[in-house]
Amino acid sequence: MWCHRLSHLQSSLQDLLRGRVICWALQQPSFNSLFPLAVHWHHTASKYPNCAWQQHEDHFELQYANTVMRFDYVWLRDHCRSASCYNSKTHQRSLDTASVDLCIKPKTVRLDETTLFFTWPDGHVTRYDLDWLVQNSYEGQKQKVVQPRILWNAEIYQQAQVPSVDFQSFLETNEGLKNFLENFLLYGIAFVENVPPTQEHTEKLAERISLIRETIYGRMWYFTSDFSRGDTAYTKLALDRHTDTTYFQEPCGIQVFHCLKHEGTGGRTLLVDGFYAAEQVLQKAPEEFDLLSKVPLKHEYIENVGECHNHMIGVGPVLNIYPWNKELYLIRYNNYDRAVINTVPYDVVHRWYTAHRTLTIELRRPENEFWVKLKPGRVLFIDNWRVLHGRESFTGYRQLCGCYLTRDDVLNTARLLGLQA
Numbered sequence: 420m421w422c423h424r425l426s427h428l429q430s431s432l433q434d435l436l437r438g439r440v441i442c443w444a445l446q447q448p449s450f451n452s453l454f455p456l457a458v459h460w461h462h463t464a465s466k467y468p469n470c471a472w473q474q475h476e477d478h479f480e481l482q483y484a485n486t487v488m489r490f491d492y493v494w495l496r497d498h499c500r501s502a503s504c505y506n507s508k509t510h511q512r513s514l515d516t517a518s519v520d521l522c523i524k525p526k527t528v529r530l531d532e533t534t535l536f537f538t539w540p541d542g543h544v545t546r547y548d549l550d551w552l553v554q555n556s557y558e559g560q561k562q563k564v565v566q567p568r569i570l571w572n573a574e575i576y577q578q579a580q581v582p583s584v585d586f587q588s589f590l591e592t593n594e595g596l597k598n599f600l601e602n603f604l605l606y607g608i609a610f611v612e613n614v615p616p617t618q619e620h621t622e623k624l625a626e627r628i629s630l631i632r633e634t635i636y637g638r639m640w641y642f643t644s645d646f647s648r649g650d651t652a653y654t655k656l657a658l659d660r661h662t663d664t665t666y667f668q669e670p671c672g673i674q675v676f677h678c679l680k681h682e683g684t685g686g687r688t689l690l691v692d693g694f695y696a697a698e699q700v701l702q703k704a705p706e707e708f709d710l711l712s713k714v715p716l717k718h719e720y721i722e723n724v725g726e727c728h729n730h731m732i733g734v735g736p737v738l739n740i741y742p743w744n745k746e747l748y749l750i751r752y753n754n755y756d757r758a759v760i761n762t763v764p765y766d767v768v769h770r771w772y773t774a775h776r777t778l779t780i781e782l783r784r785p786e787n788e789f790w791v792k793l794k795p796g797r798v799l800f801i802d803n804w805r806v807l808h809g810r811e812s813f814t815g816y817r818q819l820c821g822c823y824l825t826r827d828d829v830l831n832t833a834r835l836l837g838l839q840a
C-alpha cells in the first residue's frame with residue numbers, strides 16, 4: 420500500500436473546510452487537526468489496482484469497482500457487523516445508534532486484501548468488505564432498479580407471448596409458481612389457466628402466493644351487477660381505466676379476478692400499463708411528471724347502502740417514485756374516486772390539471788389498450804400499483820369473484836424463490 424498527493428488537493432481542502440463547520444461548533448477541535456490525513460489518497464498495491472480511499476474531515480471517500488462512494492462516519496459506525504453491534508442470526512442491529520458520537524471519526528483506517536478496518540476512538544474495530552460497501556452504498560443503489568420491469572403497450576405485450584401457467588403446476592411446483600411470479604413482476608399482469616371455476620379454487624390460488632387482504636368488500640368477493648354496494652363496479656356500466664382502492668392510505672397491491680359466469684354480451688376487461696404511460700409523460704414533459712409525483716391528492720369512498728356504511732380517505736400523489744433513483748413504484752389513478760382537491764393552491768391546481776391531462780391522453784391511446792375477455796378457468800392477477808383495469812359495459816348475467824392480496828407477501832414469496840423484488 421502506498422500514499423501520494425493528488426493534484427486536486429485544493430478541492431479536497433475546500434471539502435474539508437466545509438465539512439469542518441458542522442463539528443467545529445460542537446467540538447472546538449485544535450487547529451492542528453484541520454490538516455489531517457484527509458489530503459492523501461491511499462491506493463492499494465498493484466494486486467488490488469482498482470481501490471483508493473481518502474479520509475476527509477466529515478466523510479470517508481472510497482473508489483472501488485468503478486464507483487466513487489462517500490460514507491458518513493456515523494453511518495460507518497452504525498452499520499458495524501461485529502458480534503457486539505449486530506446479531507447475524509436474526510439480522511438485527513444490537514448497537515444503540517443513539518450512543519454513537521455524531522462527530523465520530525476513525526482513529527485509523529487500513530485495508531487488508533479486500534477488507535477495510537476502521538478503528539474507532541474507543542478502540543472498537545469495524546470491518547467492511549469492499550464489495551459489501553459497493554452493494555450497500557447510496558451511489559451503488561442510485562444506479563440500480565428496485566424492480567426490473569418490461570413496460571408495455573398492447574403490441575409489446577402480445578408480441579412477448581407471455582405464457583400462462585397451469586393451475587396444477589402453479590399449486591404444486593415451485594417452477595410453476597416462480598415462472599408465474601417472474602412474468603407477473605415483469606409485466607404487472609399474469610394468468611393462471613385451467614382453474615376450476617369456483618370461489619374456493621380461486622382462494623386456493625391466492626393463498627399459494629400471498630395473504631389475502633381483507634377489505635370493506637370482504638375477504639373473497641363475489642359480485643354481480645346487483646348494486647348491492649354503493650359503487651359502479653356493481654352495475655352493468657362500462658368502467659374507464661383505473662386502479663382500485665385509491666382511497667386507502669395503502670392501495671391494495673394486487674387484484675385477482677376470476678369470471679365464473681357470463682351469459683350475455685360485452686364485459687371485456689381492459690388493461691393498461693400505467694408505468695408505460697407515465698414513462699411517456701416523463702419523456703415528453705418531465706416537469707409534468709414531476710408535478711404528478713409531488714402534488715398530494717385525496718381519493719374517497721363514501722358508502723351508505725343497506726347495511727354498508729363506509730367512509731375511506733387515502734392521500735398521495737398520482738405517481739409515487741423512490742426519491743433516490745426516481746423509480747416509479749405506485750400509480751394512483753381513479754377519476755371516479757378522486758376527492759375534492761383542497762390541498763393545492765389555485766395556480767398549482769391548473770398546472771396539475773394540465774399534467775393530469777397529459778397522463779390521461781397517454782393512458783387512453785388505443786395502442787396502449789390490451790383487451791381480454793375473462794372466462795371461467797382463466798384467473799387474472801393484476802398489479803394494482805401499476806396496471807390499470809377497466810371494463811366494457813355488458814348485458815346478461817355476469818359473476819366475478821376474486822380478492823386483493825397484500826403486496827408485501829407477494830414480494831416475499833418472489834424473493835424466497837430467488838427473484839429480484
Ligand SMILES: C[N+](C)(C)CCCC[C@H](N)C(=O)O
Binds near residue numbers: 651664
Ligand atoms: C373488486 N370490488 C368489486 C370488490 C371492488 C370494487 C371497488 C371499486 C372502487 N370504485 C375502486 O376502484 O376501488
Ligand SMILES: O=C(O)CCC(=O)C(=O)O
Binds near residue numbers: 663
Ligand atoms: O367488472 C369488472 O370486470 C371489473 C370491475 C372493477 O373495476 C372492479 O371490480 O374493481
Ligand SMILES: [Fe+2]
Binds near residue numbers: 662
Ligand atoms: Fe376496479
